[in-house]
Amino acid sequence: MMCSKNLGWRTNRLKLGFFIPKNKQIILNFAYFFVFYESKGDIMFDFHIHLARLPQPKQLTQQLCNENYDFIAVACEPWEWDEVAQLKKEFSTEVKPFKAAYGIHPMIAWQANEEMFANLRNYLQEDKHAMVGEAGIDKRYPGYEDGTQDQIFLAQAGLALELKRDLQIHCVGDYMRLLRLLNEAGFPQDKAQGQDAEHLHVLSRLQEAPRPIFHRFGGDTNFVKKALPFGALFSLHEDSFRKKSTAAAIPHIPQERVFFETDADESFLDPDELVEGLENRLESVRLAYAKCRE
Numbered sequence: 001m002m003c004s005k006n007l008g009w010r011t012n013r014l015k016l017g018f019f020i021p022k023n024k025q026i027i028l029n030f031a032y033f034f035v036f037y038e039s040k041g042d043i044m045f046d047f048h049i050h051l052a053r054l055p056q057p058k059q060l061t062q063q064l065c066n067e068n069y070d071f072i073a074v075a076c077e078p079w080e081w082d083e084v085a086q087l088k089k090e091f092s093t094e095v096k097p098f099k100a101a102y103g104i105h106p107m108i109a110w111q112a113n114e115e116m117f118a119n120l121r122n123y124l125q126e127d128k129h130a131m132v133g134e135a136g137i138d139k140r141y142p143g144y145e146d147g148t149q150d151q152i153f154l155a156q157a158g159l160a161l162e163l164k165r166d167l168q169i170h171c172v173g174d175y176m177r178l179l180r181l182l183n184e185a186g187f188p189q190d191k192a193q194g195q196d197a198e199h200l201h202v203l204s205r206l207q208e209a210p211r212p213i214f215h216r217f218g219g220d221t222n223f224v225k226k227a228l229p230f231g232a233l234f235s236l237h238e239d240s241f242r243k244k245s246t247a248a249a250i251p252h253i254p255q256e257r258v259f260f261e262t263d264a265d266e267s268f269l270d271p272d273e274l275v276e277g278l279e280n281r282l283e284s285v286r287l288a289y290a291k292c293r294e
């Protein structure tokens with residue numbers, strides 16, 4: 001069962017390659033080098049997973065590493081930072097490294113203080129490959145209306161710029177407000193970017209600049225067009241295809257800026273079939289993506 005599924009993933013990866021015209025291959029390979037995190041190879045790559053929130057995180061991490069399931073372990077509050085840093089120490093190796101992200105989620109923006117930020121900075125400085133996030137805005141939590149969430153987001157965007165780290169962004173609410181905040185924080189833009197694949201070579205100019213990553217993406221086409229000049233990456237989740245305006249926007253994102261995620265956390269499925277559940281969820285995102293590009 002596991003084997004045939006992995007094979008399917010590989011075969012489909014190859015198929016996706018055929019969508020790219022030959023004369024664009026060199027440019028895309030170049031872009032691949034800059035855009036992709038390490039070599040993805042023939043493996044599943046989960047761009048956003050809350051490893052520490054899942055049951056038996058140690059056994060699970062070990063199992064995922066053994067299964068060649070690649071991932072970015074996202075930690076969005078202090079206890080989760082501790083756990084993810086510990087998991088990284090124990091299980092991330094040179095042969096099979098995994099990436100972490102440390103941030104203050106908008107759900108706890110109202111609790112953030114200087115001590116929390118100092119602590120966050122320490123985690124980021126200790127792990128030079130870690131991203132900042134997830135950070136963002138969410139209308140379901142306190143601080144959305146009065147600007148508290150904006151301030152906590154801006155501070156983390158500043159940290160991402162200062163430390164030259166990519167920023168995993170969470171947004172439930174006004175996507176355009178996030179672009180204004182990125183601008184305010186000083187995230188660089190390159191107007192030539194994202195227009196079409198021929199302009200992807202300009203990515204080298206932004207290579208040092210952190211990129212915003214819109215996780216569990218739920219914006220529309222207009223947003224995609226305005227976000228691409230920031231060098232934005234888009235992490236798609238099953239939910240990304242539920243909203244019509246987002247499903248219509250996804251084909252406008254250059255393929256090399258697209259990643260897939262489970263966003264799996266404590267609310268995730270059956271603990272006995274975790275690995276298979278994660279793979280199935282990633283596979284279903286990949287299939288939804290292939291379908292919306294047909």
Ligand SMILES: [Zn+2]
Nearest residue numbers: 048074134263
């Ligand atoms: Zn998340």
